[in-house]
Amino acid sequence: MNILAAPHTAATEEVAGRSLWQDALARLARNRAAVVSLAVLAVIALLALLAPWISPHPFDDVFWDDIRTAPDFAKAHWFGTDANGRDLFARTLYGGRVSLLVGVAATAVSLLIGVTYGAIAGYFGGRIDSIMMRLVDVLYSLPFLFFVILLMVFFGRHIVLIFVAIGAVEWLTMARIVRGQTLSIKRREFIEAAVAGGVSTAKIIRRHIIPNSIGPVIVYVTLTIPQVILIESFLSFLGLGVQEPYTSWGVLIADGAAEMETAPWMLVFPAIFLAATLFCFNFIGDGLRDALDPKDR
Amino acid sequence: MWRYSLGRLAGAIPTLFVVMTVAFFMMRLAPGGPFDRERMLTPEVEANIRKAYNLDEPLVVQYGIYLSKLLRGDLGPSFKYQDYTVVELIGNGFPVSFRIGITAIVLALTVGGAFGTLAALRQNSLIDHAVMAIAMIGITVPNFVMAPLMTLIIGVYLRLLPAGGYGGGNLRNLILPTIALALPQVAYLARLTRASMIEVLRSNYIRTARAKGLPGRLVVGRHALRAALLPVVSYLGPATASIITGSVVIETIFGIPGIGRYFVQGALNRDYTLVMGVVLFYGSLIIVLNLLVDLAYGLLDPKIRYD
Numbered sequence: 001m002n003i004l005a006a007p008h009t010a011a012t013e014e015v016a017g018r019s020l021w022q023d024a025l026a027r028l029a030r031n032r033a034a035v036v037s038l039a040v041l042a043v044i045a046l047l048a049l050l051a052p053w054i055s056p057h058p059f060d061d062v063f064w065d066d067i068r069t070a071p072d073f074a075k076a077h078w079f080g081t082d083a084n085g086r087d088l089f090a091r092t093l094y095g096g097r098v099s100l101l102v103g104v105a106a107t108a109v110s111l112l113i114g115v116t117y118g119a120i121a122g123y124f125g126g127r128i129d130s131i132m133m134r135l136v137d138v139l140y141s142l143p144f145l146f147f148v149i150l151l152m153v154f155f156g157r158h159i160v161l162i163f164v165a166i167g168a169v170e171w172l173t174m175a176r177i178v179r180g181q182t183l184s185i186k187r188r189e190f191i192e193a194a195v196a197g198g199v200s201t202a203k204i205i206r207r208h209i210i211p212n213s214i215g216p217v218i219v220y221v222t223l224t225i226p227q228v229i230l231i232e233s234f235l236s237f238l239g240l241g242v243q244e245p246y247t248s249w250g251v252l253i254a255d256g257a258a259e260m261e262t263a264p265w266m267l268v269f270p271a272i273f274l275a276a277t278l279f280c281f282n283f284i285g286d287g288l289r290d291a292l293d294p295k296d297r
Numbered sequence: 298m299w300r301y302s303l304g305r306l307a308g309a310i311p312t313l314f315v316v317m318t319v320a321f322f323m324m325r326l327a328p329g330g331p332f333d334r335e336r337m338l339t340p341e342v343e344a345n346i347r348k349a350y351n352l353d354e355p356l357v358v359q360y361g362i363y364l365s366k367l368l369r370g371d372l373g374p375s376f377k378y379q380d381y382t383v384v385e386l387i388g389n390g391f392p393v394s395f396r397i398g399i400t401a402i403v404l405a406l407t408v409g410g411a412f413g414t415l416a417a418l419r420q421n422s423l424i425d426h427a428v429m430a431i432a433m434i435g436i437t438v439p440n441f442v443m444a445p446l447m448t449l450i451i452g453v454y455l456r457l458l459p460a461g462g463y464g465g466g467n468l469r470n471l472i473l474p475t476i477a478l479a480l481p482q483v484a485y486l487a488r489l490t491r492a493s494m495i496e497v498l499r500s501n502y503i504r505t506a507r508a509k510g511l512p513g514r515l516v517v518g519r520h521a522l523r524a525a526l527l528p529v530v531s532y533l534g535p536a537t538a539s540i541i542t543g544s545v546v547i548e549t550i551f552g553i554p555g556i557g558r559y560f561v562q563g564a565l566n567r568d569y570t571l572v573m574g575v576v577l578f579y580g581s582l583i584i585v586l587n588l589l590v591d592l593a594y595g596l597l598d599p600k601i602r603y604d
Contacts, residue, residue, distance in 0.1 A: 140535070257441065
């Protein structure tokens with residue numbers, strides 16, 4: 001009897017070893033668009049990260065003999081130069097650093113605020129919940145642009161403040177998602193068990209509520225990053241973003257749009273990088289959503 | 298329904314009040330003032346100007362003055378556009394923004410809705426992939442890239458339409474800005490419609506409708522579309538508010554005298570009253586449109602009733 005039972009238990013253990021996350025990852029790996037997007041995004045991120053070593057020119061050197069020249073391989077101006085004679089390839093990569101940094105950092109800020117806020121509102125419920133969510137509704141009806149502009153005006157145009165400002169605006173939807181998740185999680189037995197076991201409220205939220213609501217949050221994060229990058233470019237386009245000599249894709253696009261007729265490469269290259277990045281993030285977000293959706297198994 | 302609507306609007310007054318208060322104090326706490334110029338004014342002149350606009354009073358008193366005027370429908374004079382009141386500026390600019398915005402929304406809803414439905418009905422077909430790829434481009438190419446490109450190609454190279462300017466509301470001048478404004482919305486709405494349509498088409502009552510032999514176009518048109526439009530409608534509420542109040546980018550690129558640019562210019566110029574005016578206007582629009590969204594829900598979904 002014992003001899004027969006042993007291999008049987010071994011087999012069940014093997015099957016039980018696959019977690020929800022492994023499952024989701026396997027599904028994501030089968031999604032071709034998402035995998036290609038991940039690869040492209042990795043290349044863009046590496047290019048931006050390693051810009052000082054990859055680019056043949058510094059990003060703020062002025063080439064007096066090559067002002068507004070078209071892509072020129074002999075002089076290693078692969079993307080041409082801008083109206084001030086600076087190498088556009090270097091500037092596009094350095095702009096990517098700023099755009100990606102703002103995207104990730106602002107999303108992190110919004111994640112921090114939104115998740116904490118949503119989890120607290122959802123977990124306590126009742127009057128606290130309705131006051132907290134009412135505040136979110138009020139903030140929703142403020143023109144956010146005005147908010148960001150005021151914050152920029154208020155604190156000066158510093159790059160750290162750009163992402164704090166954008167993050168401070170972007171957390172609203174995150175808070176709603178986490179609150180919704182929390183409402184359903186807090187009725188589950190393991191929360192009841194934790195409460196009965198005398199675990200403190202802060203710890204329940206930190207150890208049980210937040211980790212269990214992470215699925216939809218991750219999907220939303222991958223969709224927030226491109227949104228933030230877009231907002232930063234938009235602010236830069238209006239002249240409220242990063243300041244010279246630093247640059248971002250939005251600044252480059254704004255400069256390029258002004259010189260579109262005489263120097264189209266100034267618009268085309270940064271626009272391609274921006275669009276490709278946004279494309280990839282959106283595909284990855286869609287892929288993750290499909291992978292984590294329990295209905296589509 | 299009327300009772301419900303009135304209740305909702307009354308309930309929105311505290312919200313508006315909070316919005317107003319937050320905006321008022323944020324604006325005033327920002328450094329700089331409306332009369333900071335390159336050239337210094339003599340102290341007497343500056344004191345007189347500040348007095349004329351009540352800027353010499355303590356902040357709380359100014360808030361009280363603003364509030365009491367607001368209750369009488371007076372948004373005050375603009376600080377930057379002298380000789381104009383804020384009500385006049387919004388009154389002149391809003392019809393322009395509204396005309397372009399509402400056309401863009403209708404365009405986006407028809408085109409986006411149609412493409413989204415088409416893609417959902419032929420899920421995973423070539424049409425589906427093509428529609429979704431185009432929609433992705435619409436979302437990822439920002440309109441400050443799209444608009445100059447359109448101007449360059451259609452306005453400058455092909456000379457089919459004027460490249461910019463309002464032309465006194467001439468229809469030919471409005472085509473490009475309207476399309477530029479509608480494009481990202483078309484993309485969003487197509488994606489949204491497709492997703493909810495796929496969800497609805499899987500539901501039991503659609504299977505029942507098909508089983509009793511209803512022709513496909515009736516199943517989709519009469520049964521599926523209504524339910525599939527619910528998320529679209531809730532997206533449309535806030536989207537419409539932000540689009541009919543004008544887009545800074547589109548209005549700047551095409552030189553259109555709408556109210557979208559006031560949001561940015563007003564804040565940069567510290568035009569306190571103008572910014573307050575557009576913020577309140579926008580806030581009220583959001584509230585009204587969200588109410589319309591909820592009423593539309595009642596029409597689309599028989600399970601919801603407001604009595």
